[in-house]
Every structure is written in structure tokens, then in C-alpha cells.
Amino acid sequence: MKKISQSTRIFIALFLGVAAGLLLQGHAEFANEYIKPFGTVFLNFVKFIVGPIVLFSIMSGVVSMRDIRKVGQIGGITVAYYFLTTAVATAIGLFVANLFRRTFPVIETGSLTYEIPEKTHPMDALVNIFPSNFLEPITESNMLQVIVMALLIGFAIILVGEESDKTIEGINRWNNIFLKCMEMILSLSPIGVFCLICPVIATNGPKVVGTLAKVILAAYLGYVLHALIVYSFTVKVFGGVNPVRFFKEMLPAIMFAFSSASSVGTLPINMECTEKLGVPNEISSFVLPLGATINMDGTAIYQGVCAVFIASCYGIELSMNQIITIVLTATLASIGTAGVPGAGIVMLAMVLTSVGLPVEGIALVAGVDRIFDMGRTTLNITGDASCTVIVTNILNRRKSVRA
Ligand code: ASP
Numbered sequence: 320m321k322k323i324s325q326s327t328r329i330f331i332a333l334f335l336g337v338a339a340g341l342l343l344q345g346h347a348e349f350a351n352e353y354i355k356p357f358g359t360v361f362l363n364f365v366k367f368i369v370g371p372i373v374l375f376s377i378m379s380g381v382v383s384m385r386d387i388r389k390v391g392q393i394g395g396i397t398v399a400y401y402f403l404t405t406a407v408a409t410a411i412g413l414f415v416a417n418l419f420r421r422t423f424p425v426i427e428t429g430s431l432t433y434e435i436p437e438k439t440h441p442m443d444a445l446v447n448i449f450p451s452n453f454l455e456p457i458t459e460s461n462m463l464q465v466i467v468m469a470l471l472i473g474f475a476i477i478l479v480g481e482e483s484d485k486t487i488e489g490i491n492r493w494n495n496i497f498l499k500c501m502e503m504i505l506s507l508s509p510i511g512v513f514c515l516i517c518p519v520i521a522t523n524g525p526k527v528v529g530t531l532a533k534v535i536l537a538a539y540l541g542y543v544l545h546a547l548i549v550y551s552f553t554v555k556v557f558g559g560v561n562p563v564r565f566f567k568e569m570l571p572a573i574m575f576a577f578s579s580a581s582s583v584g585t586l587p588i589n590m591e592c593t594e595k596l597g598v599p600n601e602i603s604s605f606v607l608p609l610g611a612t613i614n615m616d617g618t619a620i621y622q623g624v625c626a627v628f629i630a631s632c633y634g635i636e637l638s639m640n641q642i643i644t645i646v647l648t649a650t651l652a653s654i655g656t657a658g659v660p661g662a663g664i665v666m667l668a669m670v671l672t673s674v675g676l677p678v679e680g681i682a683l684v685a686g687v688d689r690i691f692d693m694g695r696t697t698l699n700i701t702g703d704a705s706c707t708v709i710v711t712n713i714l715n716r717r718k719s720v721r722a
Contacts, residue, residue: 325508326571332509333516333574340520350521354514361511364504365584369608370457372501372587373465375494376604381473382487383601390470390605393710397606400553400706401614402650407549408616408698409649412541412623413642419537424530426632426683444655462583462612462658466605501587508575508588516578523689531687534628538691541620542698549616550705558708560596568595569704576700580692582611582658585700598707606710610703615653617695617702618663622649622670625691629671629680641674648673663695664688 343350381390448463450456456464476483476490551562558565566573572592576585586607593603626645630637637645652666664685668678684691 325505326574328509329512329571329574332513333578336513336516336578337520339513340517341524343517343521344524347518347521350518355518356514358511358514358518361504361507361514362579362581362584364507365511365587366460368497368501368504369462369583369586370460370465371493371497372590373462373604373608374457374469375490375497376590376600377466377469377608378473378476378490379494380601380604381470382476382490385477387474387477389714390473393602393605393714394609396710396713397609397706398613400709401610401654401702404549404553404702404705405614405616405619405650405653406646408541408545408619408702409623409646409653411545411549412538412620412649413627413645415537415541415544415620416624416627419533419540420627420631422533423537423628423631424533426530460583462608466608501590505588505591508571512575512578519578519689519693523687531684534624534684535687535690537628538621538624539694541624542617542694545616545620546698546701550701554705554708557712558705559712560708565596565705565708566701568592569701572700572704573697576697577693580660580689580696582615582696582699582703584659585696586611589700589704593704593707596704596708598711602710602714603707606707607703610706611658611700613654614702614706615656615658615663615695615699617698618656618666619649619653620698621663621691621695622652622667625667625681625684626670626674626676629683630676632680632683633677635676637674644674645670658696658699660692660696661688663692 339354340350384390447461448467450461450464450468453468455461456468476486546566550565554560554562554565569592572585572589575588576582579585589607589611590600590603593607594600623645626649627637648670652669653663655669656662656666664681667681667684671678671680
């Protein structure tokens, strides 16, 4: 019998999960009580493996490059790409939202309340990148701290030189062991996807979408446009990869991100997909975790759309100055958004405050956040993957110029 590919199995699971969710519409508690836990078990497994995978793959990648400058180059290209594409994403979000503005529902805002999250100083975000404890980055799955830790140890291993040969061998072996663990866990993806999506659909079925359908549609149109225009262009021009092939190989990760709404949770499967696109582990292991924490194009689009929608509900017309401020703050806010479900809505408060829009307006979209989140996470991880293809191509070209 011909083996069904992982991507087909995930697709079938997604389809069955949506169908089961629709059937269980009146019994959302059942889906939440008895199906969701299996999804959570699977997601727990994935989260469990993310820390060691990132730590060991980055260390193994850095030591195999044996060149600290090369790591700096990869970092530079990655951060520049992430920043630029996110700014474009916010602009697309604002553009689409303005196209739809007249059709947006006007909801009564008088009695809205929203608890504003505690304010943190922008410098805290910088300070928090650097771990103060050896184990905490792993125990708390703080990806940026894991990256810093892996880079520091990796650089030290290079600088120690010959003495660390045995350590390098050990790191590579552990890396292979964790990659095997990841493969075993990911073989359960179809079950995970089914159990994650079914309760979401049972709880947020078509009825809940209701009046907000147009706003959700605007956000999804933004996600699709960004993927089809921006990523197709960058992947083709800077990455030298056919966009059709890119999206085809990315399908398992795309479906997984859609069901889990977590960029960090999708990391392992994203690594597998980019490997099929010819990205070496030393690049994906650095670029993807960084992207899962700082690159959120979908979140930026969502913030742009919601800002326009909330403004229209309050009868506020956004000025050019406010629009520019939204592009800047949404770009920064999406960088500060963690790659976990529901993180984007918290940062929306920052965007709204920056242009003087009432933060209570968040209550308008909070009920269907998960629906926005599934799409924005999907775009977030696709953006991360597009960067790996580009970095790989640029480094390959430099190598061949030097040779
Ligand atoms: N759930 C998103 C992610 O993991 C973050 C967000 O809520 O915008 O990428």
C-alpha cells in the first residue's frame, strides 16, 4: 500500500476536526472536556521538545560554522528581513481594513470594558532577552534567552579550540537524539491537529463569528495577500525558490499553525518543512526560533485591521500621522508578542494607546480572537520559513563567489 504523506494525513485530520467541530456545535463542553485534553497532551510534548531542540541545534550549528562572524551575518539579514516584512504587513492590514471600513458593523461601545494589561517599560524587553539563570530559559521556554545561551556556549566552544572536540561530538550526538525525539512526537501530528481544531470549531462556530464576519474577512484577506504577494516575491527573488514549491512544502506547518495558534509550538514541524526546502539545520535552528519570537507579520496585519475597526466603531477617522504611528507601533508590538495563543491581543492595547484609541475597544474583538489568531499564526510561521530560504540562498551565493 502506498504510504500516505504526513502532509495529507494532517490535511485529513484538519478536515475531520473541522467537520467533527461543526457536528459538536451544541456540545462544546464535550469537545472541550474530552477532545481538547488530547490536543493539549500533544502540544505539551511539542513544547517539551522545543527547548532542547533549539538549544542543541543552535550550538551544533554555531560550532559547525566555526566562525562567529558568519553567525553575525545570518543574524543581521534575519533581523532586517523580519523588520521590513512586518512593516509592510501592517501597511497591508491598514489598507485592507480601509477598503472594508464602510462595510464594518458599527457596534455600540458605551458599556465596553477591557482590563488593560500591566504596562512594562520598553527597555524591560531588552533586559529580558538575557538570562540570569542557567536553567530558567529552558524551564520557562523563553526562546530568546535559549538563543542567547546557545550562542554564548557555542562561541565559547569555538574559542576553546581543540580541547572541545569531544564536547562538539557530544553536542552533535545529543542534537541527533533530540531530533529523533522530535520526529517521534511529530508523527502524532494528525491526532494533535484533530484534537486541537475540533473544540475550537465547536466553541467558535459560524454563529459566534456573526457580526464580526467582515472584520475577520478583512484580516484573512490581508494574511492571504501578504503571503501571496510579499512572500512569493521574496522567496522567488531573494531565495531562488519557486513560490508554489515553497507553499507546498510548507503545508504541514501551515495546517499545524492554523490548528494550534502557536508559532513556538509549530517550530519543530516548521524545521522539518524548511529542511525539505533545502535549508540546512544550522540556519533553520537559528532563524526559526528567532522568528517564532520576534517575527509576527500576521499579528501586525491583525493589529492594523483591528485598529481601523475599533476606530470606526467609535466614529474616529484616523489621520495620516496616526496611520504612520500605527505602522511603527504595530511593528514593534508584534516583535514583543510571544509566539503563543492569544498573545497578539495583549499587544493590541499598546497599538491603540499609541494613537489615542480607547483600549476598551479590544472587548469588541476579544470574543473571536482565536479565529483571528489561527490565521495570523499561520502567516507568522510562513514568514519565518521564507527568511530561512533567503538566508540560505544568500550564504550559498557568497560561498560560490568566494570559491
Ligand atoms: N498566536 C500567535 C503566534 O503564536 C501570536 C499572536 O497571538 O499574535 O504566532
